[in-house]
Every structure is written in C-alpha cells, then in structure tokens.
Amino acid sequence: LRYTGVPGMSSIAGGCLELAREAGGGELDVHFGTRIKEMRPKLSGTSVCAWELLDKDGNHLGEYDWVVVSGATPALARWRAGFKEEPPVFAAAHASGSELLQGLIARLDRPLDYGQTHVVMLAWDLKKDRTVAKCFESLPFDVAQVTNDEALAKVSVQSMGPDYAVVALHSTGAFAQKHKKVMGSGSYVSVSNNVAGTVEG
Structure with a gap:
C-alpha cells in the first residue's frame, strides 16, 4: 500500500493533524x-x-x-x-x-549501490532577464553526455516553470573520488555539524 500526498507529501501529515483535531474535539498540542x-x-x-x-x-x-x-x-x-x-x-x-x-x-540500511558525482547547479531568474532563456532555447539538447573530459560527465538544461532557467553540471566519477571530502555548505553533514562546508579535496 502506497500513499501519495496532494499537492505534496506534507499533505498526509496535515491530514493526520486534522483527523487528530477532530477526534480530540479541536484540541491538539503541536x-x-x-x-x-x-x-x-x-x-x-x-x-x-x-x-x-x-x-x-x-x-x-x-x-x-x-x-x-x-x-x-x-x-x-x-x-x-x-x-x-x-x-x-x-x-x-x-x-x-x-x-x-x-x-x-x-x-x-543496506549499503547503496551508486555512482559518485559532484553536481553544480546554476539558476537564473527570468523575471529579471530572459536573455538566458533565449540562449537555452537555441541549444540542440536538454541533456548532453560529455566524453573525454576528466571533470565533466553530463550537462542538463531544464526549465523550472516560467520564472527560472536551470543548468546542472555533473562531474565524472573520477573527479568525485578525487574530491570526495568536499561538502556543500547546505549538506546534511555540514548543517548537522554546524560547519560551513569545504572546498578542500
């Protein structure tokens, strides 16, 4: 049995809270x-x-x-x-x-089988300038697999609705292995340990 929240999974939690309020006569400590x-x-x-x-x-x-x-x-x-x-x-x-x-x-909690990669995302606010969108529209691809490059493996171009344009750059596995100690400032490990992240490989 699988539940899907509409419009998001948080709706399931919201529904549980509403049911609890109804069962408790409107009283619920949150x-x-x-x-x-x-x-x-x-x-x-x-x-x-x-x-x-x-x-x-x-x-x-x-x-x-x-x-x-x-x-x-x-x-x-x-x-x-x-x-x-x-x-x-x-x-x-x-x-x-x-x-x-x-x-x-x-x-x-079994070990996951995955390929390591570093990802860099670039986003443009198209409400301010649509020049980038016009450049993206002229590209002959949405996803490009890069060959014979030590650092870059894939480039994906996507639209996040009418207001944003996004490019994601995916590194090769070799590049990620070489710099596997790098952490993003907003990553789980950085946030939970209250550190700023690092670019040291």
Missing part, C-alpha cells in the same frame, strides 16, 4: 522545532504498549500509542555521523526486542 533523541518502548511482557518520547536534552515529552516517523534517516547508520549518537529508530527497535522491526531496519 510542537515544531523539537528534535526527538529517544523513543523508549514501554513493554507489557514482550509487547510494546506505548512509546515514551524524549527530546535532545532528555526531557519527557509524553507517552503515545503510535509514533509515525516521516523519514528514514533516524533509522540509518549515517545518523551517527551527523549527530554523534545512535539513530533513535534503530535504538528503539533494539530496545523493543522486536525482531520484525529490527529486520525491517536492517533491510532499509
């Missing part, structure tokens, strides 16, 4: 900007009867019948690189003793 550090299972025998949530400072946030996690990262090993602590969903699965939950996370 907290944003709170990082959950631990989901502690409350056991009755071998069954989980509730989940206690604690924030990053260890403060008790209540006990709940259900916990919905919107992303996979809190279950994955790379969480440790960003927050220097155990992934909360991973830790909760082991604390619960549930072989089913532990097995699901093990399948989710």
